[in-house]
């Protein structure tokens with residue numbers, strides 16, 4: 378997949394599929410890719426996934442135990458992600474902690490899907506040590522194509538830690554320090570090697586610290 382430089386991803390957080398698809402079209406007027414947060418939809422089935430996969434997107438069905446809203450069966454969740462892979466969605470996101478993540482990569486390889494698999498890790502309380510972050514990234518890259526981590530920044534040291542890790546894994550990472558303290562990583566992360574950054578649209582964010590897409594572009598105009 379051709380990745381544009383400084384790619385912006387807007388999460389689609391609507392709970393109704395019609396609105397989600399409408400907002401995805403709108404988001405793609407100002408961003409490169411959208412993330413469908415399927416776990417936030419009231420109802421979803423494989424036909425919905427098929428529609429989503431037609432967009433340049435990440436399909437995420439975030440488990441509740443990783444900060445998401447999916448509380449139905451995990452088998453159903455894995456089935457939906459497999460459908461996304463069958464439909465050649467540009468990316469799917471699966472957690473490092475999900476025991477079936479390797480099964481999804483094997484499935485992708487067996488059917489010859491073009492989907493890139495993001496292995497993600499979240500910590501909504503703190504930023505792990507530099508060494509722990511390196512292990513998270515290394516473990517993720519042993520399984521999938523891209524490692525993503527989103528951890529809560531509690532100060533400037535956390536921002537430096539995250540940017541240093543991003544810089545070490547340029548092109549195969551999405552590194553985010555969440556929260557007000559972590560905003561600099563959402564601005565500078567792509568400069569140090571993240572393949573994309575998440576930005577909000579019309580005040581709808583999927584995580585703390587996301588910057589409005591229009592403001593982010595203005596900042597990038599000035600500094601990147």
Ligand SMILES: O=C1C[C@@](O)(C(=O)O)C[C@@H](O)[C@@H]1O
Pocket residue numbers: 388412414437470497525527553555575583584585587
């Ligand atoms: O993992 C991530 C990153 C994120 O948590 C963020 O901090 O922007 C937003 C989520 O929607 C996405 O799945």
